[in-house]
Amino acid sequence: MPVRIASFLTLGNRRRLLLFGALLVFLFISAAGSLAQTVAHSPGWVVLPVEEYRTLHARAYPTEREPEPPPVEATLTRIDYDLRIDGELASGRASLTVDVLKDGWVRVPVPAGLLVREARLDGKLVSLVPSAGDKASGQLSALLSHSGRGVLLLDIAIPVSSVNGEESITLPSTVSGVTRASVQLPRQGVDVRLTGGLLSEKSESAAESKWIAYGRGNEALTFAWRRKTEDHRATLPLRMRGSLTQLLGLGEDSTSINAEISLEVTQGAARVARIQVPDKVTINQVLGAMVADWEVKANELSVTFLEPVEQNARFVVTGETRSPREGQIDIPLLRLLNTERETGGVAVEVLGAGEIKDLKSEGLDNADATDLGPMISNRQSPSLAAFRFLTGDANLARSLSLDVARYTPQAVLLANISEARYHVLISSQGKTLVQARYAVRNNQRNFLKVTLPSGATLWSASLAGKAVRPGQSPDGSLLLPLDKARAGEEAPEFAVEVVYLSRGSAWNDKGEFKLGLPALDLPVSRTGLLVYHPPLFKVTPEPGAFRTEPYENSLSSALNPPASRVDGGEGGGVAGVLAPSAGPQPPKPSDTDAKDEAKWKRSQVATEALLDKFKADSLAGKRAGILPIRVSFPAFGPSIYLVSELTGENQAPSAGLTYQHEKKAGGK
Numbered sequence: 285m286p287v288r289i290a291s292f293l294t295l296g297n298r299r300r301l302l303l304f305g306a307l308l309v310f311l312f313i314s315a316a317g318s319l320a321q322t323v324a325h326s327p328g329w330v331v332l333p334v335e336e337y338r339t340l341h342a343r344a345y346p347t348e349r350e351p352e353p354p355p356v357e358a359t360l361t362r363i364d365y366d367l368r369i370d371g372e373l374a375s376g377r378a379s380l381t382v383d384v385l386k387d388g389w390v391r392v393p394v395p396a397g398l399l400v401r402e403a404r405l406d407g408k409l410v411s412l413v414p415s416a417g418d419k420a421s422g423q424l425s426a427l428l429s430h431s432g433r434g435v436l437l438l439d440i441a442i443p444v445s446s447v448n449g450e451e452s453i454t455l456p457s458t459v460s461g462v463t464r465a466s467v468q469l470p471r472q473g474v475d476v477r478l479t480g481g482l483l484s485e486k487s488e489s490a491a492e493s494k495w496i497a498y499g500r501g502n503e504a505l506t507f508a509w510r511r512k513t514e515d516h517r518a519t520l521p522l523r524m525r526g527s528l529t530q531l532l533g534l535g536e537d538s539t540s541i542n543a544e545i546s547l548e549v550t551q552g553a554a555r556v557a558r559i560q561v562p563d564k565v566t567i568n569q570v571l572g573a574m575v576a577d578w579e580v581k582a583n584e585l586s587v588t589f590l591e592p593v594e595q596n597a598r599f600v601v602t603g604e605t606r607s608p609r610e611g612q613i614d615i616p617l618l619r620l621l622n623t624e625r626e627t628g629g630v631a632v633e634v635l636g637a638g639e640i641k642d643l644k645s646e647g648l649d650n651a652d653a654t655d656l657g658p659m660i661s662n663r664q665s666p667s668l669a670a671f672r673f674l675t676g677d678a679n680l681a682r683s684l685s686l687d688v689a690r691y692t693p694q695a696v697l698l699a700n701i702s703e704a705r706y707h708v709l710i711s712s713q714g715k716t717l718v719q720a721r722y723a724v725r726n727n728q729r730n731f732l733k734v735t736l737p738s739g740a741t742l743w744s745a746s747l748a749g750k751a752v753r754p755g756q757s758p759d760g761s762l763l764l765p766l767d768k769a770r771a772g773e774e775a776p777e778f779a780v781e782v783v784y785l786s787r788g789s790a791w792n793d794k795g796e797f798k799l800g801l802p803a804l805d806l807p808v809s810r811t812g813l814l815v816y817h818p819p820l821f822k823v824t825p826e827p828g829a830f831r832t833e834p835y836e837n838s839l840s841s842a843l844n845p846p847a848s849r850v851d852g853g854e855g856g857g858v859a860g861v862l863a864p865s866a867g868p869q870p871p872k873p874s875d876t877d878a879k880d881e882a883k884w885k886r887s888q889v890a891t892e893a894l895l896d897k898f899k900a901d902s903l904a905g906k907r908a909g910i911l912p913i914r915v916s917f918p919a920f921g922p923s924i925y926l927v928s929e930l931t932g933e934n935q936a937p938s939a940g941l942t943y944q945h946e947k948k949a950g951g952k
Contacts, residue, residue: 354385358392358428363458365465372444374453374467380436380460384428391415391425394438397456400424401439410436452508455499463499467507468492476509522552526620528559528628528673529657534607534688535635541565541603543618544659546596550624553592557599559585562616565605572599584621608688610638615684629656629672630684633665637691640667647674647682699729699766701808702777703840704931706801707917712818714788719917720802723840724766725775731755731763732780733805735936740786748778777842783917791821794944803936812838813926813939816919823924826940830926 332340361383367376382392393415394400403410403426415423426436442453455465463481470492476483481499488494499505525548533540547557561567561583570578574597576590587599607613620626629651634640648671654661656670674680707719718740724732734754736742745754745764755763767778782802791797799815813830817823825832838844931937 357386357390358382358384360392360458360460361433362462363395363460363464365455365463365467367442367453367466368468368470369444369453370470373441374444375439375441378438378440380438381433382426382428382436383433384431387431389427389429392428392436393459394424394426395456395458396423397442397454398438399441399443401441403439404437405434450508450510452506455505457504458501460501463501463505465497465499465505465507467495467497469494469509473512474509475512476507478505478507480505520552522549522554522622524549524551524554524623525625526623526627528618528620528626529659530618530628530630531660531663532615532630532632533635534613534632534638536609536690539605539607539616541601541605541616541618542659543601543603544598544657545601545620546598547593547623548596549593553594554597555589555592557587557589557597558621559587559601560619560621561585561603562605562618565603565616565618567601567603569602570599571602572597575599610688610690612685612687615686617682617684619682625675627673627675629660629670631656631660631663631668631670632684632686633663633668634688635665638667638688639691640669640686641689642687643669644685645671645683647680648672648684649674699724699726699732699806701725701804701806702810703838703843704804704808704811705838705843706811706813707919708799708813708815709918709921710797710799710815710817712791712821714790716786716788716799717918718784718786718801720782720784721843722780722804722808723777723838723842724780724806725777726766726768727775728768729766729806730768732766733757733761733763734782735759735761735803735934736782736784737786737800737802737936740784743783743785744781745783746779746781748780777840779842791818791943792945795942796826797941797943799939799941801937801939803934804931805933807933808931809929810839811928811931811937812836813928814923815926815939815941816921816923817941817943819921820946821943822946823922824942825924825926826942828940829931829937830928830939833925833927835923835925 359382360380362379362381364379364381365376366379367374378395378398380392380394384390384392391413394403394412400412403412405426405428411427412424413427415425428434428436442455445452445454453467455463465481472488472491472493474493476486476493476495478495478497480503481497483495483497485496486494495507497505497507527546527548528543530541530543532542545557545559547554561580563583567578567580567585570585570587572587574589574591574593575587577588579586579588585601589597601618605616615630615632617630630648631653632640651670651672653663653668653670655672660668660670669686671684673682701722701724703723705721707721709717720734722732742754742762745752745762747765748767752765754765757763762782764780764782766780784802786800788797799813801813811830814835815823926939928937
């Protein structure tokens with residue numbers, strides 16, 4: 285078979301020698317094969333067919349992998365429109381920057397909706413054919429055969445739409461990365477509106493208007509224009525209304541002035557706002573979103589706006605002045621100028637220890653602070669007077685003078701607990717009944733916050749001997765209402781009482797017991813703790829905040845027991861413990877007869893019936909609030925008395941006890 289040896293000269297030297305040697309072997313084998321019919325093969329020779337040789341050669345020298353085709357055949361990188369509007373058509377050129385990535389013929393879609401007159405690439409006409417599979421929509425594609433970048437020029441025309449005196453053209457959406465459009469209109473004095481892009485340049489000459497815009501490739505770019513309407517608002521005479529709310533703080537050294545000013549323009553445009561400033565008033569700052577500059581000259585504050593205000597404007601003026609510390613004071617009032625109507629008001633407060641006494645006003649009407657806006661309603665000054673401007677002529681005279689009395693500041697105690705007394709009854713089952721009584725002085729506090737120990741159940745609460753219904757704070761604490769002393773009077777002491785029950789673990793033969801007490805939001809000067817424990821146990825207090833002392837009566841008059849209370853011995857009770865309420869007692873036989881005894885029995889039966897009815901109504905939910913029944917504290921058993929001083933607010937005091945069971949004599 286013929287073999288071209290010259291074709292092997294293109295290979296490398298090594299490969300060339302190997303293949304040349306293989307060729308010689310092949311020729312030799314072929315020659316030997318011709319003699320194989322008559323001559324037997326000698327040992328060591330192998331005869332291979334040509335196809336097997338080619339397979340072995342391909343495995344020994346594999347060819348390189350062919351590159352993968354590009355993901356797309358061509359891309360539309362940029363579109364530049366250069367259009368001129370003439371009547372009902374916008375004609376011009378669209379330059380499409382195309383990058384062809386594939387060798388051979390490819391289709392490049394042309395933006396839909398364009399009326400294309402011709403297409404050229406490098407000065408040569410390009411064929412436009414319907415897109416494959418989309419002939420019904422009329423989408424055209426350009427056929428390109430060379431890879432690389434090129435600029436496809438399209439001569440196009442776009443119809444101009446007109447609706448309600450507004451004309452517009454719409455450039456279709458494309459998949460290009462950059463879309464730029466330059467539009468010329470042979471007309472001037474028009475307002476243009478753009479959607480789907482950004483108007484970067486707008487210019488007008490003597491004969492035409494030109495717009496340059498950049499669009500988003502995935503959105504249609506629309507130019508809409510109409511004839512510019514002349515706005516005569518700026519040439520009309522200025523008419524506006526204003527509102528001025530002024531707050532003055534009378535300090536001991538100076539008076540601060542804060543004013544909120546709102547303007548409402550009803551005609552024309554306001555470039556400057558003018559405010560009349562009284563003598564000896566210094567303007568420190570003018571703040572507002574529309575404020576460009578401000579100046580004070582000849583008792584007149586001029587506020588210049590960034591642009592003419594055609595609707596509303598608002599700004600704040602701050603200043604100060606010198607005024608007497610006390611006595612008769614004339615209040616400086618700001619006035620708006622060039623307004624048809626002025627509304628608002630003025631408020632005056634005394635800073636520091638002082639109050640307003642005599643008031644004299646003209647052109648003002650008394651008002652509530654909440655009616656003059658947040659700037660004044662948010663003030664919590666104890667001495668504040670508010671006034672509203674009388675409606676009428678803007679030039680109506682206004683004046684305000686008042687008399688200020690100053691006081692020497694003194695330290696005033698708002699609220700305090702001078703003494704706290706706790707009576708505690710502990711059972712061997714772990715139940716603890718606590719009667720807490722507090723001697724309170726109060727000037728301004730509304731509530732006493734009491735946080736009971738965890739798991740405690742409130743039984744009753746009272747204020748100055750009267751049952752009260754406590755409130756509840758968000759954290760679950762009790763809020764007990766307090767009495768307030770009148771201004772200028774020394775706050776008297778009154779008693780607040782709380783009775784609650786808590787449950788714990790039962791007592792064994794011996795162990796430790798921690799007695800937790802309520803936490804109060806007021807400081808406590810001194811505390812007395814009287815603990816009654818089971819008679820069969822010996823209780824010893826542990827060192828801590830409380831120490832053991834002999835029992836003493838309360839030092840506070842609010843907590844001193846009345847004459848109806850009885851004293852107990854060491855084993856039962858001590859002085860200051862309420863005696864059990866016995867209720868109606870039967871008369872002695874020596875002082876009554878059978879008629880009186882029958883009357884007493886009827887009274888006893890009626891009382892028990894009333895009590896049973898009240899209990900039934902309470903269980904049925906017909907009674908709300910605290911039951912009007914006070915149970916005396918059951919004081920019995922041996923007791924120990926502990927004291928402590930100076931308990932801080934929101935601190936829960938506690939006492940540690942050690943108990944041990946004592947066996948009776950005889951081993952019982």
